[in-house]
Amino acid sequence: MKKNTVATFAEMKVRGEKISMLTAYDYSTAKLMDSSVNAILVGDSLGNVMLGYEDTVSVTMEDMITYGGAVARACQNAMVVIDMPFMSYQLSPVQALENAGRLMKEARANAVKLEGGETVAEQIRAITQAGIPVMAHIGMTPQSVNAFGGFKVQGKDAQQALQIVRDALAVQKAGAFSVVLECVPAALAGYITELLDIPTIGIGAGSDCDGQVLVYQDMLGLFSDYVPKFVKQYAKLGSAMKQAFDEYDAEVKSGAFPSVDKSYKMDDEIISLIKEKLQ
Numbered sequence: 001m002k003k004n005t006v007a008t009f010a011e012m013k014v015r016g017e018k019i020s021m022l023t024a025y026d027y028s029t030a031k032l033m034d035s036s037v038n039a040i041l042v043g044d045s046l047g048n049v050m051l052g053y054e055d056t057v058s059v060t061m062e063d064m065i066t067y068g069g070a071v072a073r074a075c076q077n078a079m080v081v082i083d084m085p086f087m088s089y090q091l092s093p094v095q096a097l098e099n100a101g102r103l104m105k106e107a108r109a110n111a112v113k114l115e116g117g118e119t120v121a122e123q124i125r126a127i128t129q130a131g132i133p134v135m136a137h138i139g140m141t142p143q144s145v146n147a148f149g150g151f152k153v154q155g156k157d158a159q160q161a162l163q164i165v166r167d168a169l170a171v172q173k174a175g176a177f178s179v180v181l182e183c184v185p186a187a188l189a190g191y192i193t194e195l196l197d198i199p200t201i202g203i204g205a206g207s208d209c210d211g212q213v214l215v216y217q218d219m220l221g222l223f224s225d226y227v228p229k230f231v232k233q234y235a236k237l238g239s240a241m242k243q244a245f246d247e248y249d250a251e252v253k254s255g256a257f258p259s260v261d262k263s264y265k266m267d268d269e270i271i272s273l274i275k276e277k278l279q
Helices: 006-015 027-033 061-072 093-106 118-129 142-148 158-174 186-195 237-254 268-278
Strands: 019-023 039-042 079-083 111-115 134-139 178-182 200-203 211-214
Touching (some): 006 019, 039 061, 061 093, 093 118, 111 142, 158 178, 158 186
Parallel strands (some): 019 039, 079 111, 134 178, 178 200, 200 211
16 A cells, blocks of 8 residues: 655645545554545644643643654554644744654654644745645634634634635745645635645535545544534444443443453462462
C-alpha cells in the first residue's frame, strides 16, 4: 500500500477525489484506522477527549510529541499530521520552525498543522522553506476560543467572510499544502475551495470541501460531554463499551470471571510438595 503524502493530496484535488481524514491519539486506534483513511490528524483536541480539558489551550509540545509519536509508529498508509499547540509558534517564525522541527524529528510527523491565517503567514513560510509540510487551519480556530467568546460559527457576516477568504489566500501563498476550514458556512467553504489551488479539509464546513475531518471519538459516539452539530455518529460504541464494563464488573463480583478456561493449570502435585516444604 502506497503511503499518502502531500503529493497525494494535490493529485486528489486535481482529480476531484475527496480526501478522508480522522483524528487519532494512540497506537492501537491509529493501527485500525491506517488502511481506511488518507490522513490521520493528531489534533490538540486530545486536550478535550484524552486529557479532559475544557479547551485545547493547556496542551503542551510534550503532549503532542508523546501522542503523535504513538500514532506515527502505527501508520504505513495514512499521512500523519500533528498539531502545533497553543503558544508553540505564535511568538516568532524562529520559534515556529524550532517546534515544527521537534514534531518531525521526535514524533516522526509527516506534516504539521497550525491555526491562523494572515497573522501566521510568516511562520508558515519559515516552516515550509525548511522543507516541512504545513497544513493551515482557519475559520473557527479552537486555540482562540477565548478571543471568539466560545465555539462559534465564523464567517456569517460579510466582514468575517472576507477575512476568512484573505486568510485562505495568505496561507496558500505562504506555502501551506492544505487548509482546514472549521465551522464556516457551506457556501463560503465552497467558494474558498474553488478559489484555492490547495485542498480544503472541512469540519463543519459543508460538503463542497476537498475533504473532511472528524474527531474519531465524536464519530464513534465515545465522547459524551457534547456532540457538535456537524458530527455524524457512524457507531454508538460508547454505550456498547459501558455495557461491557458493567458486565465485567458483575462477573468479577459474582466470581463468574475468570472461568476455568481463562485460567492457567499446573500439576496438583506441585502444590502438595510446596505445602510439605512449608510444614
